[in-house]
Amino acid sequence: MSLNAAFDSPDSKRRYVRQLFSTIADRYDLITALLSYGQDARWKRTLVALANVRPDERALDLACGTGDIAFAVAARGARTVGLDITLRMLQLADAKQAAARGAARRVRFLGGDMTSLPFPPGAFDLVTTGYGLRNVPDLTGAISEIARVLKPGGRLLSLDFNRPEPAAVRAVYLWYLTVVGAALGWVLHRDPDTYRYIPASIRRYPGAHGVAERLRALGFSHVRVVPVLFGLMSLHLAERSR
Ligand SMILES: C[S@@+](CC[C@H](N)C(=O)[O-])C[C@H]1O[C@@H](n2cnc3c(N)ncnc32)[C@H](O)[C@@H]1O
Known part of the structure; x- marks a missing residue:
């Protein structure tokens, strides 16, 4: 399928x-470090x-990839589930967990689509996601x-x-x-579109303030946007309305 399609x-x-x-999973950690300097x-x-994060809270990391955020949340004592749509990402996350010695809490990794979550309403105190919403x-x-599976007062x-x-x-x-994405895609995969997907997805994304508006419209309060890297990146913090 072409990038435009x-x-x-x-x-x-x-x-x-x-x-x-699936294509980039095995190099994902390296590419992410390179692209973000x-x-x-x-x-x-x-x-x-x-x-x-508070100990024993229930946490869900969406689009967990190879598990960085899920591991960090679990290390703070939360009972953590990592969910991703790409099987290879989950295999790599599981392998990292198997290789880690003496990890505080183990993360349960699960295949799934974050637009249709396999959890009952109010199952989590905390939902995190790194580069999930744009994708x-x-x-x-x-x-x-996310609003459905968070408890009232739960955080995103x-x-x-x-x-x-x-x-x-x-x-x-x-x-x-x-330009950088095309060069990296060509060098690593002989396919310039591989990382041109990133700017293509940003073009079609409502941006940090557009996402904040949707969060408010869909059941969140105390919505904050924290600019990162002079506003080229951003963090959203929001609370599920009570
Ligand atoms: C850029 S990676 C981010 C991985 C990880 N969160 C991190 O910050 O390093 C995006 C992840 O989103 C996953 N993903 C994309 N669409 C998804 C969906 N609809 N449901 C769940 N995961 C999805 C991809 O498989 C990929 O692992």
Whole structure:
């Protein structure tokens, strides 16, 4: 499927994204460190610190990938589930867990789609997601599902790229990501579209303030946007309305 066709419908985006992450899964941690100039780990530490995790809380990390955020939340004592749509990502997360010695709490990794979660209402105190919301086939559906599985007063924390509002900043940012993404895709996979998906998905994303508006409309209060990297990235913090 071509990159443009990926955005034709929710179903085509779901299929494209799953295929993409299956392809890059084994190099995902390396690529993420490279593309973020080593900053990704720091942003995730900030997210987990802001999550204010309490021991024995029930936590869900969506689009968990190879498990970074889920492991950090579990290390703070939460009973944590990591969910992802890509089997290979889950296998890598499981392998990391198996290799870790003396981990505090073990994470339960599960296959699933964050627009249709296999949990009852109010099952979690905390939902986290790193680069999850921008990748879903249906943003409204995913936010509604997060609201459903959170307890009233439960917290959502999300880290993602932003879609900068000033047109000039956005143009330079997307151009940069397209050029770097194409080069990296060619070198690593002989396919320039592999990482051109990132700017393509940002173009179609409502951006940090658009996501904040949807969160408010879909059952969240105390919604905050924390700019990261001069606003090129952002963190969302929100509370499930009581
Ligand atoms: C960029 S990776 C982020 C991985 C991890 N959260 C991190 O921060 O490193 C995006 C992840 O979203 C997953 N994903 C995409 N669409 C999804 C969906 N609808 N439901 C669950 N996971 C999804 C992909 O399989 C991939 O592992």
